[in-house]
Amino acid sequence: MSINWFKYSAPSTFYHLAGKLIPWFAVPAAFLFVVGLYIGFFVAPPDAVQSEAYRIIFIHVPASILSMFIYLLMAGYAALGLIFNTRLSSMMATSLAPTGALFAFISLWTGALWGKPMWGAWWVWDARLTSELILLFLYLGFIALQASIDDPRRADRAGALLAIVGSVNVPIIYFSVKWWNTLHQGSTIKFTGTSMHIAMQQAMFITLAACWLYVIAVSLARVRSIILERERATQWVSELQEVRS
């Protein structure tokens, strides 16, 4: 059986598909969160060096990974929208941005909470911290630019260009911050090279999967709202059950 994938590049059909898909991602996300956090807090043993404080990695590491991954995904969708003029791709880019910014913020916040007992400071100008902060700025710039443009078509295309320029810049920023840091002083903070306990690994991968599913569910929910907002003048929206009631 062949499926016509292009059918779902139309907002009117994708709206219904997304509505059906959301529970399939949201429910496993909630389930895996509970399982992952249970293993993380009750099964995984305390770390030899960091004792209990290491447990923040179960939210910190997934948030950091996803904040970087979402930016690339967002830039990819934005580029698709710019090149092929597919409205849905641009809407996906718009719907991913707040989640990415949220994860960048969570990553910085949990990092600070971890840093205080471990390094004795809420914040150090480490290369990774600094580039994560700049990533948050890039997200905020993208959101601010799109928010200040009233015409959705121009907002999509302007945002896309900014996201692409930003994603070209991300490696440059990362390496420059890294060299800046090492030129100033040797890195005093290194991750301990000890191999992780198996339960720690399991918990981390499970919470990562949970966060990943959460991202999908939440961006689908948001893209549904964006579709409704932009297509509000069309007939198919006015005939929707949830709009009429």
Add this chain to the structure above:
Amino acid sequence: MNKLSLLGLLVTIIRRDLLLAMRRRSDVLTTLIFFVMVVSLFPLGVGPELDMLRKMAGGIVWVAALLSSMLSLGRMFSADYLDGTLEQMLLAPQSLSVLVLGKILAHWMLSGLPLVLIAPVLGLQFDMSPDALLVMVLMLLLGTPILSMIGAIGAALTLGLRGGGVLVSLLVLPLCIPVLIFGAGAIEAVNTGMTIVPHASLLGAMLLVALAFTPWVTAQALRISME
């Protein structure tokens, strides 16, 4: 009408923009005065100890340069946008990228170059060594064009938007961080007796990459904003 060569187009645009700016000199001067003021505020804020100021001078000058280049970005396209000249430029048969490059170079001559020239005087206020002064001028000469080029993308994207001035800083400042790092890093390197070659090479590389891509990206951004 005889056809313009690319170089001729470039020269024409630069001469036009410079001429327009010379008719309204205060615009150029305010950016420069802003730069001088921001730099002079730092000693008042952190205290007059020369040892500390000498250490901070490079960073302060670079941050001030970054801010004042943001300040002048709004003017790069807005006047042409308001009186309809930009629309004619987009319709012109010549390459829009080259045209944009001309505008960027003119913008740099008006906002970046004066800053480079006055920076050594400000450096003296911070008791910088002659070597450090020379390196600072060299790095500013390499780095400020990059600021104008990256800034041009932001200026084109925010054309005609409300709150454009603050918005453009929000978009452009994170992208300019590498320039700041290597520009200020070279001054620190010369202060601590290290070589400036890596910093200068990286900044030069960035300048070349920016020169190759930003005019084209800015042209695309203008087309998006003007359609």
